[in-house]
Amino acid sequence: MVLNIILIVLATGLAVMVILQRTKIIVTARVSKSLRKGISKERNATADILRLSREVIASKEKEKEFLPYFIKYTIRSMKASGGSLLLCGDDNYFYGCAVSGTFPPLKEVTPQIEAQLLAHEKRHTEFIRGFKTRFNADQLKKACGDNGFVFFENEAPVWFPERFVREAARTLIAPIMLSDQVYGCIIVTSKDDFDVHRLCSNDGLYLIRLAEIASLCLEVIKDFRKRQEYEQQLQSAREEGMMQVSSGIIHNIGNAVTIAKLTVNGLLQKLNIKKEERPETLIVEEIIPRMRQELKAGTLEKFLKEDPAGKQYLNICEELLKVMGSNTEDSSKMLNSLSDKLFHISEIIELQQRFVGELGTENMTVISSIIESSVIIFDESFNKRGYKIKTDLDHNVNEVLVDPSMLTQVFINIIKNAAEAMSAENSKDKKYQLEISLKTEKKGSKSFAVTEIKDNGPGMPEDIKNKVFRFGFSTKTEKNTSSRGIGLHFCSECVRKYGGMLECDSEPDKGTTFRVSIPIKEKI
Numbered sequence: 001m002v003l004n005i006i007l008i009v010l011a012t013g014l015a016v017m018v019i020l021q022r023t024k025i026i027v028t029a030r031v032s033k034s035l036r037k038g039i040s041k042e043r044n045a046t047a048d049i050l051r052l053s054r055e056v057i058a059s060k061e062k063e064k065e066f067l068p069y070f071i072k073y074t075i076r077s078m079k080a081s082g083g084s085l086l087l088c089g090d091d092n093y094f095y096g097c098a099v100s101g102t103f104p105p106l107k108e109v110t111p112q113i114e115a116q117l118l119a120h121e122k123r124h125t126e127f128i129r130g131f132k133t134r135f136n137a138d139q140l141k142k143a144c145g146d147n148g149f150v151f152f153e154n155e156a157p158v159w160f161p162e163r164f165v166r167e168a169a170r171t172l173i174a175p176i177m178l179s180d181q182v183y184g185c186i187i188v189t190s191k192d193d194f195d196v197h198r199l200c201s202n203d204g205l206y207l208i209r210l211a212e213i214a215s216l217c218l219e220v221i222k223d224f225r226k227r228q229e230y231e232q233q234l235q236s237a238r239e240e241g242m243m244q245v246s247s248g249i250i251h252n253i254g255n256a257v258t259i260a261k262l263t264v265n266g267l268l269q270k271l272n273i274k275k276e277e278r279p280e281t282l283i284v285e286e287i288i289p290r291m292r293q294e295l296k297a298g299t300l301e302k303f304l305k306e307d308p309a310g311k312q313y314l315n316i317c318e319e320l321l322k323v324m325g326s327n328t329e330d331s332s333k334m335l336n337s338l339s340d341k342l343f344h345i346s347e348i349i350e351l352q353q354r355f356v357g358e359l360g361t362e363n364m365t366v367i368s369s370i371i372e373s374s375v376i377i378f379d380e381s382f383n384k385r386g387y388k389i390k391t392d393l394d395h396n397v398n399e400v401l402v403d404p405s406m407l408t409q410v411f412i413n414i415i416k417n418a419a420e421a422m423s424a425e426n427s428k429d430k431k432y433q434l435e436i437s438l439k440t441e442k443k444g445s446k447s448f449a450v451t452e453i454k455d456n457g458p459g460m461p462e463d464i465k466n467k468v469f470r471f472g473f474s475t476k477t478e479k480n481t482s483s484r485g486i487g488l489h490f491c492s493e494c495v496r497k498y499g500g501m502l503e504c505d506s507e508p509d510k511g512t513t514f515r516v517s518i519p520i521k522e523k524i
Contacts, residue, residue, distance in 0.1 A: 066221065067184075068098035068125065070214050074186060075100045078206065079197035082121075082168070083188040084128065092136040094185060096128030103189060104167040106133055106160060118167065135159035137182035140175055149174040149204035154192070167191065170199040174207045177215050186211055266334055279320035287313055364399040365407070367449050367518065368438055374411040375436065378419065387422060388433040397440050397449045400518045402498050407518075410491045410502075411453070414514045417487070418455035421512065425458040432456060440520065447520040448500070454513040460506040468504055 071085040082103030086094035096106065099121050105114055106128060117124040139159070143150040150157075152171040156164040164171075168189030176184045186207060190199040275281050291313065294300040303310035375389055382389050415434065422432040435454045440447055460468070469492040488502075495502040499519045506512035 066217070068100070070217075071098050071186065072100040074188060074207070074210055077210070078188055078199070078203060079190075080188040080199060081190045081196060083186065085184060085186055086133060087184040088137050088182045089132070092138065092182075094133045094135060094137070094140075096131035096133070097184065099124040099128055102167060103187075104161075104164045106164075107131060108161050108163075114163070133159060137175070140173065140185055141182070143173075144175065147204065148208045151199075151201045151204055172199055172204050172207050174204065174211045176211045176218075178218055183215065183218065186214075279323050283317060283320055287317060362401055362403050364521070365402050365404045366395075366399055367397060367407070367451060368393045368395050370404055370407050371411060371436060371438060371451060374408055374415060377412060378415050381419065382434070385419070385423065386432070387419065388431075390433060390435045391437070392435070393438040394440065397438055398447070398520045400449050400498070401521055402518060406494050410494055410516065411451070413487045413491050414453050414516075418453065418457060418512065421457040422455060430456065441517070443517070448517040449520055451516040451518075452513055453516070454511060456511040459508045459510050459512055460504075461508055465504055465506045469502065 067085050067087075071083050074080075075083045080101065082099070082101035084099045084103050084106070085097045087097045089095050099117075101121060102118050103121070103124065105117050105124075109117070117127055135157075140150070150173050152173075154165065154169055156162055156168070157171060157173070169192035170190045172188045174186050175182050176186060188199065188203075188207060190196060192198060290310075291300060291303075294303040294310070304313060305311065371391065371393060375391060379389065415436075418434055433456060435452075437452045437454075439450055441450045442448075468488050470489065492502045495516055495518065501515075501517045503515040503517070504512065505515070
């Protein structure tokens with residue numbers, strides 16, 4: 001009897017164990033299936049939203065459509081009745097952005113208007129856009145707590161109208177974070193009808209994932225736009241640099257032509273003297289004939305010694321010859337100056353042709369020639385202001401691999417900035433000058449061609465000096481340039497492109513020095 005009882009107990013225990021094990025397998029399978037379904041759902045959502053963001057990136061016009069599209073996708077994928085996307089303003093409060101589906105108004109309206117808004121999501125989006133809600137990011141984060149979302153069932157959020165719950169018995173809200181800041185929030189709602197999907201707190205986890213995906217997409221879109229703007233502004237800086245070279249060339253040609261015209265006018269004034277007023281006319285037509293007459297009569301000596309007029313002849317001839325010699329010397333100087341200016345014009349035109357021809361090509365280049373070309377462009381401008389340019393160039397510095405036209409822009413930008421800084425200070429007690437040197441320096445195992453451009457202008461304080469290469473930073477107030485604050489940043493990027501460095505050393509009242517270091521290709 002006892003044995004039978006023991007056997008029955010053992011059989012019962014074994015049966016219970018089998019049932020428990022079978023139940024565990026079934027539950028595990030269901031959980032696993034649920035997890036796989038959730039993961040698949042999230043993967044599909046990620047793919048869909050990334051596809052949408054890719055379309056936005058491809059077209060700038062579609063960027064503003066991303067968030068409305070996103071809220072529509074959220075409503076569809078969660079099978080919700082309606083939803084809205086709000087953006088966080090500078091005052092930390094949420095503002096209306098877009099609405100999708102049957103979504104109750106976020107502010108008190110008449111029943112007629114509410115009916116229209118519930119029926120027309122496009123009109124509702126226009127109605128809500130820019131509307132300031134009654135809650136802010138801090139209140140939402142507090143309500144979400146550690147869950148990352150907040151769920152309301154059969155009650156309206158305290159910030160919404162009381163009528164809200166009539167069309168939205170269940171409400172989920174989750175923030176959209178961007179760079180650790182609340183960028184906006186997603187609100188999804190569902191009715192409590194038997195024939196619709198009823199949102200629950202578990203859907204909050206999926207909403208968080210959607211918000212995280214949206215955040216990533218927004219980061220990518222904004223970074224892409226920033227990169228586009230950066231490249232566009234850099235291109236503007238390049239074009240402006242080329243315009244500076246061209247305008248500098250044209251300006252110098254204009255200055256040289258003006259001086260050449262003045263020289264020609266001076267020569268014409270010297271040569272266009274009336275015949276009777278010329279020194280040689282007096283000698284040839286009056287003095288020499290009278291002396292020949294006296295010589296023929298045998299009285300030349302007496303005439304030159306005793307006659308009041310004759311006694312002045314030799315002195316007059318001497319003075320007239322001196323005047324002629326002086327005129328000849330002045331004319332010769334003018335002709336030399338004219339020849340120099342014409343040569344300078346030819347040199348500038350040749351520089352411009354070389355600049356255009358080299359644009360966009362990298363060649364082994366002698367830096368001293370680039371510096372000399374840059375100085376030529378500013379030579380007349382500096383002379384006109386009374387500034388001096390001193391150069392100390394080592395012509396034995398080895399060649400470097402660069403785009404000569406781009407490096408010319410770098411030097412021109414720095415020289416131009418120096419000229420503008422000295423002009424802005426404009427101290428009558430200071431003799432402004434620019435010193436440019438070129439030498440070879442060893443830095444570690446590498447050799448560099450180092451160009452120093454030093455001015456004795458006003459200099460810069462430490463806080464300004466540390467920002468001069470920053471993209472968009474400028475001390476200028478002019479608004480007539482499309483790439484203001486990009487010049488030195490462009491120069492820095494250009495030098496870095498060739499493995500070099502652009503450094504700045506400056507102190508107030510002690511001037512500024514820029515050092516351009518370009519690596520020298522070692523000879524094999």
